[in-house]
Structures are given as structure tokens and as C-alpha cells.
Amino acid sequence: MASDRSFTLSEIAQRLDVPQHRLIHLCEKGVVVPDVHGAAGRGSSRVFSSRNFLELAVALRLREMMLPVAVVGAVIHVLRAFEAQLQQDLPHFALADSLREDRAPDLRVIISDGQTIYFSLGAADKQPKLFGGIPLDRLEGNAPAWDGQIDAVRFRGNERNGARGLGPENSHYGRLELSLTVIAQALPIN
């Protein structure tokens, strides 16, 4: 099991083949917080958990898709809260480990029409269910004041409502989709 491992910044940079400054940027922006040891001062170095490793890999992919840092931070927040929820029932649950298993559910992030973010979750060979539907400008803080109503969360099936939209979320013009399961399975963690 990889969940009890720890990694230095340079180790992760080397394993993901990215410059260290890109990882540092994600940490300094508060997107990823080192679980094991933060950079508290001069000479102090960050040490990351395997969960952090997955978070950094996901965050890098989302940034490569040109998503703003605030949106990436929200996705990572959902992942953390998601794992915490699961740990209430399964105390030893580790998302990075679980997603790396053979028949792991396929967890994805979908950006619909460049405006709305969804999560999708389903068995690898089945239609997924959709969660979310948050306007990106809300996450970026560019929208009018958020009313805080939790019923804005949409949980829909896979019907396309008779429309000719793209994907299960019925995008009109275009969509970006990122499989967090595939990222986890490709993670050079061992």
C-alpha cells in the first residue's frame, strides 16, 4: 500500500517530470498543503503524503488544461472532503490507493462549455452519474454574491433529456474531461 509513504518535493518533481517551481507554486497558492511537513522557514523543506502526490498530479493536469488556480483548488478541496467522508465509514480508506485498484470506479472532472464544472463517477464499464454543476465564475469569485444555497448541487442520471448535447452533462459546444482514476493509476508512486 502506498498510502503510508512520504515524498520530498524533488522526488515528486522527478517522478512527475516537472520543474519543482510548478509544484511550489501550487503549494504557495494553497492548492496543495503538504501533509507530512510544510515549508515553515528557511532551510525547511516540504514533505508530501501519497495523497498529496495524487493531488499534485491532478492539479498539474488541470493547470495544463488552463483552468484557473481557484478552480483547481476547489477540485482538490472536493477530493480531500470526499476522502474524509469515506474515511468515516472506512477508517483506512486512501483515495490514491483505492483509485489504483483494478476495478476502481472512474472518477472524472468535466468542464462543460468552459463555464460549468461537474464531477462524474461510475463503474468503468457503466454510464456515470453527475455531481456538481457549479459555474466556474463562482469558484473564481467573479460572479455576483453566492446565495449559499446547497440545492444548487445537481445530481442527475445519464439521460440526455432528448437533447443533442455532448457528454452526460449535455454540453452545448464543447467539453473537457479529466479522469482522476487514470491519473491515479498512472501515478509513479511505487
Add this chain to the structure above:
Amino acid sequence: MSIMLAAKGQEVAGTERIDPDLRPLLDHIAAELAQEYIRLMEAAAGEEPAASLSVADA
């Protein structure tokens, strides 16, 4: 730092950038995802015992 602390908002930097008004929404999505994830793991375990459970929980 444990993840449970993070979920309760005690983490310092990682959640500072999240608009406090949005946290309940994001946490609600996470809770819905967790419910569905458990359902999928149970379904997979029913088809093939422990197929989708992590080693520690199997």
C-alpha cells in the same frame, strides 16, 4: 496533519482560497460522491469479493 482536520476546516492554507460560502456546496458534492463511491465499491465487491476495496478495508 490528518485529513479529518482538513475536512473540518482546521487546515490553514489549503482551504483559505476557497470562498467560505462555497465550502458547504463543495463539501456536499464530496458527500454525494462518497455515497456513490461506496455504492459502487459494494456493487463491485458483490460481483467479485473485495475487488474494489482497498487492502486495508477488505
